[in-house]
Amino acid sequence: MTSKYTIGIDFGSDSVRALIVDAKNGESHGTAVCYYPRWKEGKYCDPAASQFRQHPLDYIESLETAVKGALAEAGSEIAKNVVGISVDTTGSTPVAVDRNGTPLALLPEFAENPNGMFILWKDHTGNAEAEEINELAHNGSIDYTKYVGGIYSSEWFWAKILRTLRVDEQVRDKAFSWVEHCDWISAELTGNTNPLTLKRSRCAAGHKAMWHEEFEGLPSEEFLTILDPLLSGLRDRLFSETFTSDEVMGYISPKWAKKLGVPENVVIGVGAFDAHMGGVGAEIEPYSLVRVMGTSTCDMLVAPTEEVGHLLIKGICGQVDGSILPGMLGMEAGQSAFGDVYAWFQRLILGPVNDLITDQAVKDKMADELIPHLADKASQLALTENDAIALDWFNGRRTPDANHTLKGAIAGLNLGSDAAVVFKALVEATAFGAKAIVDRFISEGVPIKQVIGIGGVANKSSFVMQTLADVLNMPIKVAASDQACALGAGMFAATAAGIYDNVEEAQKAMGSGFNKEYHPNPSKTPIYEKLYAKYTEFGQFVENK
Ligand SMILES: Nc1ncnc2c1ncn2[C@@H]1O[C@H](COP(=O)(O)OP(=O)(O)O)[C@@H](O)[C@H]1O
Ligand SMILES: O=C(CO)[C@@H](O)[C@@H](O)COP(=O)(O)O
Known part of the structure; x- marks a missing residue:
């Protein structure tokens, strides 16, 4: 039987990585990295004002370069047998889009306007807006922050939207909807970027947009309108349903199939955040803390909902059903700078x-x-x-x-x-x-059985890792794959393409294990x-x- 391959695409803060893997055993057949050219020049950013924007062209061009580079290494026989692609990105990294789902910065009149670009996770220009969201949520009949740790952050969706609508009239007039990077790039690969129909990621929606089944989706129209009448009507132009990343987003568009050199029946999986897919790539299991240690850290935990679902864990970045492993409660915490x-x-x-x-x-x-x-x-x-x-x-x-x-x-x-x-x-x-x-996890009733490190720092710095083991007084294992996020995306792609019945099976077959362990001194x-x-x-x- 011919082997089948998937492509995991991992959009980090500075660069995108593509990894071609054998869907049978996770073996890597090609990999390439491309740094975002405009971002590298420091364009559209003002670090002193905590403004960090990324141009959609940086993503599109780098995606093409990275995937083609990885496929060139893999060879044409493998390219012909690619069956699935899944994408992870940073987040919350939303963008204002027009009716067709085109990011505003791709329209000539917004090409140089940072407010029409993706607002990177680490952009904190919405600090005041996050504060207002907290004020209102904590004093209303429903506390919409209860599943995101009780505190809404300026790194997240609504704070960024509100801030941008307030400061930029041109964007306000043109923005029909808003889309997270992980949803938009996956949608772009399918050719359907319609903001009303594209499949939105459970992970992004639950952790950053206060989406929850209990609220019947996003915060109510009433809440949003009281927050600011500028948000009035937007809820209906966003989404009510969300999807886990084992699901199919669609099939690759003929345009992208041709551009990348892969078959036209390639499945595109529903996207998610880098850290969440990284957790899967690092073989996360209940009560393992996977630390994605790069520019920032994300700390990922999963647990059966029946065991911890009754807890409201204070001060973390959310507890969301299926955000990491479908069927389990996914919890996220982290450090904004590591x-x-x-x-x-x-x-x-x-x-x-x-x-x-x-x-x-x-x-x-x-x-x-x-x-x-x-x-x-x-x-x-x-x-x-x-x-x-x-x-x-x-x-x-x-x-x-x-x-x-x-x-x-x-x-x-x-x-x-x-x-x-x-x-x-x-x-x-x-x-x-x-x-x-x-x-905090432990004091809130969530035990931690083991710590696993992935990401650039986990692989590059034994000094940092040893210090961490000493401070935590816990052993830390490092995942063997130096591309755990992209590998996780490859596992999701294999599941979405129907090779595995669920992500746990993909983890077992495609996981690459651990290659190092640090013990506390x-x-x-x-x-x-x-x-x-x-x-x-x-x-x-x-x-x-
Ligand atoms: N030898 C090193 N020791 C400690 N930190 C390092 C080392 N080399 C790079 N870093 C840090 O790694 C971070 C980048 O991590 P990486 O995982 O590669 O990227 P990203 O966070 O964009 O996914 C940078 O913040 C950099 O300061
Ligand atoms: O915050 C999240 C996910 O929730 C990350 O996307 C964000 O920390 C970006 O991480 P890196 O740039 O990979 O360190």
Whole structure:
């Protein structure tokens, strides 16, 4: 029998990755990455104002390049036998679309307007709007935030929509509906982007748009109109039904089949967020915490609904039926900046150096080697309970208890504090932020059986991973696949294409296991307990000042 292949496509914050896998055993036959060209130039963003926008052309062009690159590596025999494609993306990353589902920035008059582009998850321009949503939800007859941890975040759908409609009259007049990146790109591949009929992801809707069966879908028209009359009528132009990612979105359009060089009967699965598909790719099972550790972190947990469905877990990014594994309750938490904290420190050091040095080869070497060099130095430092302490809230705090107005901080420096000392404190801060999440799940009644790491940092930095194991005082396994999100998407594609009856079967057959395990160092864990207490105290001081 001829082998069948699927393509998992993983849109991260900076780049898209495509992975061609054998649907029988998950073996990789080709992979390629493409960085978003406009994003790379820093276009349409204003980090100081927390504005992060991505042009739809960045996605379309990079998708084509990455998939073609991966297929070129796989060869034409494999390309001919591709049966399914599924896509994961960051989120909440919504875009305003016209009646046809075309993102406004693809129309000539909006081509350079950041408000007509995708509003990336880490854009916090809607802080005030998120606050208003919380105010109204907490004081009304129904608390629409109850399944999203009790606090609505400016990283999410409604805060972004409301903010944009308020500040941009042109977008307000043209926006017919709004679509999440994971829904739009999957719809684009099928050729049906009609916002009224395209299948919306349960994962995106439940975690970020306050969609729940109990509310008969999205928050009521009354709630939205009281929030702001500008939202009036939009609910009917969004969606009431949602779909899990084992379902078929549609078939690839002839245009995309030709562009990518795959058959016309390829199934396109319903999309979801990167972290959720990553959890599946890392063989998530009940009560395993899968940490997707990259620019930010997402902490994914699944549990049988009958065991935890009665709980309302405070301060996380939502509990949604089927958002990770269809049929189970999916829970999400995370940190708004993880690797991004290290990236900030790298920019701090290299910014002025790059201004003063002209030799490009030297600049490239510094960019490649600075973080590993600092990690090496930091790992040699003694650990004491008087070490410098930092807060990881450089991009606000996602969980526990979202608050995107919070900022990072460092305390306890002296004239001897060099770059390695500060880097160590920053890495520890990101690990302490992770501990706050783990502790919250446990205190809310959700046990954690094991921790699994995936993502760029999990694969690249043994210093960060060892520090995390020491701070959590738990062993951490690292998934063998360095493309767990794309692999998860490949598993969903195989299920949607009918090769497996359910995603668990696809996980068993296609999973690539684990290749590393970090164990807590007993000489460090008691010191980290004391430092964690200081982190908590420092955090309370900064939050309440
Ligand atoms: N050697 C390293 N040690 C620690 N962090 C690293 C290292 N190399 C890169 N990073 C961090 O990894 C992050 C990118 O993670 P990655 O998973 O590749 O991307 P994404 O989050 O876009 O999916 C960046 O924030 C960067 O600072
Ligand atoms: O927030 C979510 C999912 O809910 C992620 O898409 C977001 O953190 C982006 O993650 P990365 O860029 O992959 O670190």
